[in-house]
Amino acid sequence: MTSNNPQTREWQTLSNEHHLAPFSDFKQLKEKGPRIITNAEGVYLWDSEGNKILDGMAGLWCVAIGYGREELAEAASKQMRELPYYNLFFQTAHPPALELAKAIADVAPQGMNHVFFTGSGSEGNDTMLRMVRHYWAIKGQPKKKTIISRVNGYHGSTVAGASLGGMTYMHEQGDLPIPGIVHIPQPYWFGEGGDMTPDEFGIWAANQLEEKILEVGVDNVGAFIAEPIQGAGGVIVPPESYWPRIKEILAKYDILFVADEVICGFGRTGEWFGSDFYGLKPDMMTIAKGLTSGYIPMGGLVVRDEVVAVLNEGGDFNHGFTYSGHPVAAAVALENIRILRDEKIIERVKAETAPYLQKRLRELNDHPLVGEVRGVGLLGAIELVQDKATRARYVGKGVGMICRQFCFDNGLIMRAVGDTMIIAPPLVITKEEIDELVSKARKCLDLTLSALQG
Numbered sequence: 001m002t003s004n005n006p007q008t009r010e011w012q013t014l015s016n017e018h019h020l021a022p023f024s025d026f027k028q029l030k031e032k033g034p035r036i037i038t039n040a041e042g043v044y045l046w047d048s049e050g051n052k053i054l055d056g057m058a059g060l061w062c063v064a065i066g067y068g069r070e071e072l073a074e075a076a077s078k079q080m081r082e083l084p085y086y087n088l089f090f091q092t093a094h095p096p097a098l099e100l101a102k103a104i105a106d107v108a109p110q111g112m113n114h115v116f117f118t119g120s121g122s123e124g125n126d127t128m129l130r131m132v133r134h135y136w137a138i139k140g141q142p143k144k145k146t147i148i149s150r151v152n153g154y155h156g157s158t159v160a161g162a163s164l165g166g167m168t169y170m171h172e173q174g175d176l177p178i179p180g181i182v183h184i185p186q187p188y189w190f191g192e193g194g195d196m197t198p199d200e201f202g203i204w205a206a207n208q209l210e211e212k213i214l215e216v217g218v219d220n221v222g223a224f225i226a227e228p229i230q231g232a233g234g235v236i237v238p239p240e241s242y243w244p245r246i247k248e249i250l251a252k253y254d255i256l257f258v259a260d261e262v263i264c265g266f267g268r269t270g271e272w273f274g275s276d277f278y279g280l281k282p283d284m285m286t287i288a289k290g291l292t293s294g295y296i297p298m299g300g301l302v303v304r305d306e307v308v309a310v311l312n313e314g315g316d317f318n319h320g321f322t323y324s325g326h327p328v329a330a331a332v333a334l335e336n337i338r339i340l341r342d343e344k345i346i347e348r349v350k351a352e353t354a355p356y357l358q359k360r361l362r363e364l365n366d367h368p369l370v371g372e373v374r375g376v377g378l379l380g381a382i383e384l385v386q387d388k389a390t391r392a393r394y395v396g397k398g399v400g401m402i403c404r405q406f407c408f409d410n411g412l413i414m415r416a417v418g419d420t421m422i423i424a425p426p427l428v429i430t431k432e433e434i435d436e437l438v439s440k441a442r443k444c445l446d447l448t449l450s451a452l453q454g
């Protein structure tokens with residue numbers, strides 16, 4: 001992005017000379033220069049060029065209550081003055097962390113009353129891996145170490161997080177996955193369902209869990225981890241047959257079930273958790289993102305009472321982070337949950353904006369580039385194809401990236417996962433803003449099609 005604005009150029013120079021950006025090709029970014037986001041309000045961002053952009057991704061799926069809420073800034077500044085930091089190690093605690101643990105337990109599925117705090121979703125999943133293995137060791141079954149997860153799932157970027165995730169391009173860097181983590185196919189009908197109906201494919205994909213448990217041996221399997229809806233993998237909404245079959249398999253074998261709720265949690269599906277949406281009964285839930293609406297980093301692991309009862313018998317759990325339950329983050333999260341609850345934001349998503357977004361998005365099905373539109377709650381995906389009937393892709397064209405660039409240039413953030421465009425706007429988005437999002441998306445699809453034909 002070349003700019004005539006000296007201030008933009010100055011920031012881009014700082015980026016080139018000093019910054020290594022996450023998930024980026026450093027050299028390419030130096031040549032192009034990052035877009036500089038300077039401020040935000042509601043569902044809109046502004047960049048240093050003065051462009052107003054509708055944030056169809058709520059940052060990185062996190063800004064649930066929208067940008068610019070003074071109450072969260074107030075909560076942070078009050079807590080910084082009162083107690084900016086103290087830790088939860090060595091038998092101390094502080095009010096914000098304890099009150100937040102209770103507030104999370106109040107909205108979590110029944111019987112999930114304890115929270116272990118972390119600084120991020122990745123740390124939440126690292127914590128999960130260690131806690132699962134500790135749990136089985138206490139129960140006298142130390143061999144139950146293996147965690148089953150899914151190809152193209154995303155569980156973070158730490159060594160354990162990236163190993164649990166099923167992103168092969170992440171595994172290729174750094175000899176991952178670490179031992180004791182195995183993957184099964186994902187329930188991605190559009191991409192991988194072939195000639196099966198979605199429901200046949202959903203059953204097939206779920207049965208892979210049972211096959212893997214039998215292959216590894218139930219005595220060696222500690223847990224199965226999955227996102228209720230895969231987010232970063234491309235908003236993969238499983239076929240309706242999938243979760244019911246998984247539930248049957250989980251009921252049959254003595255393993256733990258971990259729902260990674262980092263994206264689905266805190267209202268994204270129109271329920272507090274994706275597990276509520278699908279009627280799942282997790283033993284542990286990883287949380288982050290919507291917990292603080294991204295205003296400050298925080299994550300955690302919510303743990304079922306029966307699991308805690310076992311952990312209580314195990315002595316020290318030798319695990320924790322300097323910033324576990326950070327008081328400022330906890331105060332912000334508490335205020336965020338209060339706003340979600342008092343303003344009935346999740347109820348409004350369920351009753352009004354989610355049905356509206358899903359209806360408006362599906363109107364894009366008539367576009368020649370669109371092979372499928374799917375979504376749940378305020379999550380959506382648009383599959384870009386060359387042939388609607390066969391679901392065949394454009395080969396080697398980078399259609400998703402072309403479309404993403406048109407979106408940026410036309411005031412909309414839509415993310416591209418390969419040739420799948422995905423959205424997850426702030427939960428406070430209005431119907432008028434949804435209209436704007438869908439009409440901008442259509443315009444960018446038109447521009448993408450013209451570019452492919454031109």
Ligand SMILES: Cc1ncc(COP(=O)(O)O)c(C=O)c1O
Nearest residue numbers: 120121122154155156262263288
């Ligand atoms: C489902 C899921 N789990 C875990 C993570 C990792 O969270 P973090 O980036 O806060 O470490 C993410 C991040 O996108 C995620 O989507």
